[in-house]
Amino acid sequence: MVGLPKSALDHLGASPIGTRKSPTNSFDGVPDVVDLSAADACFRIVRACEEYGFFKVVKHGVPPEVSARLEEEAFGFFGLPQDVKEEGGPPDPFGYGTRMIGLNGDVGWVEFLLLPTDRGNASEKANSFFHGCLGESFRRAMEEYTARVKELTVEVLELIAEGLGIKERDVLSSMAMDERNDGCFRMNHYPPLKSKAPHEHSESDTMLGSTMNTGDGRRNLVGFGEHTDPQIISVLRSNDTAGLEIRLRDGRWVSVPSDQSSFFVCVGDTLQVLTNGRLRSVKHRVLVHDVNERARLSMIYFGSPARDKKISPLPWLLKSEEEQGGKSMYKEFTWGEYKDSAYKTNLSHDRLSLFEISP
């Protein structure tokens, strides 16, 4: 992992934990910061998506108290006794989970809540937990937050379409906001290593096997292993505890300075296909640093189409590529097919490779 160089930090006005001087880390301005109210926001977003598959959003219009309220509720939940939280697990995929991510053997220094946002598509077990143990005030805070974050998602997706030169501004946002959309919401809690984590009682060797050697003498654990998100875009907000890293196109990992007043957007695999590879999904991960005094808490909204939505490159983009052949790089699939296939893979798997058409 490489930390951000001082010049980039100055530019961003923040300092990440874990910055390490290295001759290889000279680049500018990660992440790109987009002011949503700026006239050129659509072009800045597209450029950031092309370059990193990732950007930070400021002046986003989500009131800070809405985020703070849900964050407080989430800390309240994660502070409950382990047996109470586990009434909401194991995740199927919705519900409460600890240490295990997905069904294929990935582990991380994390406990989480994964919840549906729109449809009643959770199992009865997850639903009764949501309505029971989580409580009314949690549900109201989550509803208020997700309503605001969906508005932000619509705005970002419309700006992407505009920046790509597509007249139908809502071509992407309408997929994510379809009444049968398959969006979901995740809250990840990464306890500090010094505290007794809920799952620590098992003193898991597997967990220690996930130690990440950053070469700077620090002991970091993998909180959430490297992966791309399968959906269209993910809109992430965290508290002020660092840990998120993205992989640059040249393979280097960089830490993203935390900023609780901003949102971070990740391009997902589905947007990669919709843009025929022009915008590529970003590999990202979370490391838990041994110097962290406080837990990291992140809240992520994953914008997804309906399960039966056919996913293939947007015709406007293929047309504009006509001179170069204008062919799709991917076999067509429905979001449901892609999701089912993704859920059979490990976190770090290159899930889109199954759907690529060789040139």
Ligand SMILES: C=C1C[C@]23C[C@@]1(O)CC[C@H]2[C@@]12CC[C@H](O)[C@@](C)(C(=O)O1)[C@H]2[C@@H]3C(=O)O
């Ligand atoms: C290991 C896995 C966890 C995951 C499903 C998967 O099999 C591969 C994709 C993973 C991911 C990453 C982004 C989101 O956090 C998530 C909810 C998703 O849609 O895909 C998770 C899945 C999960 O935790 O169930």
Ligand SMILES: O=C(O)CCC(=O)C(=O)O
């Ligand atoms: O917790 C974070 O900051 C990121 C987690 C993540 O990438 C995910 O849940 O898909």
Ligand SMILES: [Fe+2]
């Ligand atoms: Fe992710």
